[in-house]
Amino acid sequence: MNIKKLVKYFIPYGFLVLRDRLQRKKKTGISVFKNIKYFRVDNDIPKKEFGDLILCNTTIKERIDENNLFEICREDYEHSIYLRNNTTDVKAYRDIFEKKEYSFFVKEEPKYIIDAGANIGLTSIYFTTKYKDAKIIAIEPEEKNYQLLKLNTKNYPNIITLNAALWDTSGEISLFDVDDTVGNWGFVVGTTASNLIRSTINIKHTTKAITIGEIMHDFDIDSIDILKIDIEGSEKEVFESCENWIDKTKCIIVEVHEFVKPGCVKAFNAVAKRFDRIGQAGNNAFVYFLSRDNYIKMT
Numbered sequence: 001m002n003i004k005k006l007v008k009y010f011i012p013y014g015f016l017v018l019r020d021r022l023q024r025k026k027k028t029g030i031s032v033f034k035n036i037k038y039f040r041v042d043n044d045i046p047k048k049e050f051g052d053l054i055l056c057n058t059t060i061k062e063r064i065d066e067n068n069l070f071e072i073c074r075e076d077y078e079h080s081i082y083l084r085n086n087t088t089d090v091k092a093y094r095d096i097f098e099k100k101e102y103s104f105f106v107k108e109e110p111k112y113i114i115d116a117g118a119n120i121g122l123t124s125i126y127f128t129t130k131y132k133d134a135k136i137i138a139i140e141p142e143e144k145n146y147q148l149l150k151l152n153t154k155n156y157p158n159i160i161t162l163n164a165a166l167w168d169t170s171g172e173i174s175l176f177d178v179d180d181t182v183g184n185w186g187f188v189v190g191t192t193a194s195n196l197i198r199s200t201i202n203i204k205h206t207t208k209a210i211t212i213g214e215i216m217h218d219f220d221i222d223s224i225d226i227l228k229i230d231i232e233g234s235e236k237e238v239f240e241s242c243e244n245w246i247d248k249t250k251c252i253i254v255e256v257h258e259f260v261k262p263g264c265v266k267a268f269n270a271v272a273k274r275f276d277r278i279g280q281a282g283n284n285a286f287v288y289f290l291s292r293d294n295y296i297k298m299t
Contacts, residue, residue, distance in 0.1 A: 069148075077129060079155040081122070082148060089120055089148075096122045101281060102228070102253065104289070105297045110134045110225030114215060116166040116238075117230035119145050121152035124159050127226070134158065134225070137215055141165035141175050141207040142187045160219070165189040166231050167209035168241035175207050188232040188260060212238065212245045222248065225295070229254040230287075233261030239271045246274055250295040255287045 072081045074097070083089040095101045102123060110131050115124045118138035128136055136159045140146045146163045153159040165173055173189045189207065215221065227249050229235050235254055252271070258264045268288070272278050275290035279298055289298060 077125070081125065082151055083120070084148070092119060092122055096126050100299070101287065102126060103299045104281075105299065106131075106225075107293070107295045112219075112221045112224055113137070113226040113228070114212070114224055115139065115228050117228075117232065118149055118161070119230075121149040121159070121161075123228060124149075124153055125156065127228075128156050128159055132158075135219070136160065137162065137219060139164055139166055139210070139215075141173075141189055143205060143207075145187075162208075162210065162215075164208040164210040166229070166234060166238055167211065168237040169209060170211055170214055171209050172206050173209040175205055189234055212242070216245060216248070224249040225251065227252045231257075233257040233264055236261055236264045236267045239267035242271060246271060250292060252290040253281055253287065254290070257286070 069082050070085055072083065072093075074081065081093070083093055111134060113124075113127050113131070113134050113136045115127070115136055115138045118124055118140040120140075121138060124136050124138040127134065136156075138149060138153065138159055139162045140149050141164060143163070146161070149161055153161060165175065167173055167189065176188045189209070212224075212227075216224070224245070229238065229252065231238070235256065252275070254268065256264050256268050272288075272290055275292045276294070277289075277291045279289050279291075281287040281289050281298060289296060291297075
């Protein structure tokens with residue numbers, strides 16, 4: 001592993017943290033999306049163009065998050081996608097479907113993908129459309145996110161959803177809601193909040209904790225082709241207890257959250273030494289990919 005590359009990606013980290021926090025504080029409005037056939041609110045006549053939307057109600061049976069859903073039907077996707085208006089769902093949609101944050105070439109078609117921190121299922125949908133034969137395990141600990149994850153993925157039989165948090169041990173764990181600049185993707189898990197940087201922290205609810213080893217055992221996975229990790233600081237604990245699965249993983253795409261929990265970069269660096277390549281995913285300063293045997297190449 002080339003140490004100079006690690007320095008290049010992580011220094012100056014303070015500047016990147018500041019930029020991230022400023023970006024997360026921006027209002028999440030909705031601009032004109034690409035490749036949209038229509039969107040639907042309140043089951044009205046489908047609208048073919050739209051700009052900024054304010055709070056919009058819906059009569060969809062699965063009522064989630066204060067009835068704030070709207071439906072998007074894309075030209076290049078078979079099934080509708082549901083987002084919560086004026087939330088971080090909108091930025092996640094842009095990052096994944098328009099900026100193509102997870103766009104890369106693979107050496108061979110993946111059989112098993114783990115989407116840890118699946119949120120509302122957008123990455124899982126992106127992957128299952130691209131890799132139709134892959135089995136995807138989508139893990140999300142927060143209850144409302146998980147409800148929307150289930151709704152978004154219900155028409156994809158190869159996506160298996162788990163209402164759980166990825167951790168270094170199994171059992172039950174607390175889910176914390178951190179400060180109000182983060183939104184629906186900023187929930188963190190842990191046994192205590194004392195080692196988190198955020199200023200305002202409240203326990204939201206408890207959830208099941210699960211390990212990668214358990215997932216591999218339960219679903220008879222002998223090798224992980226793609227492991228996507230966006231778990232708001234829990235990558236520290238997961239990477240620090242990776243001996244039984246790390247060498248069975250071809251590629252990791254991870255968002256590193258040193259600004260949430262100190263020690264994430266150190267844990268990431270230790271894992272990175274086990275792979276042949278390290279690179280930055282797209283234009284996101286915090287998302288990195290690790291690959292062995294040239295399994296993936298970023299576009």
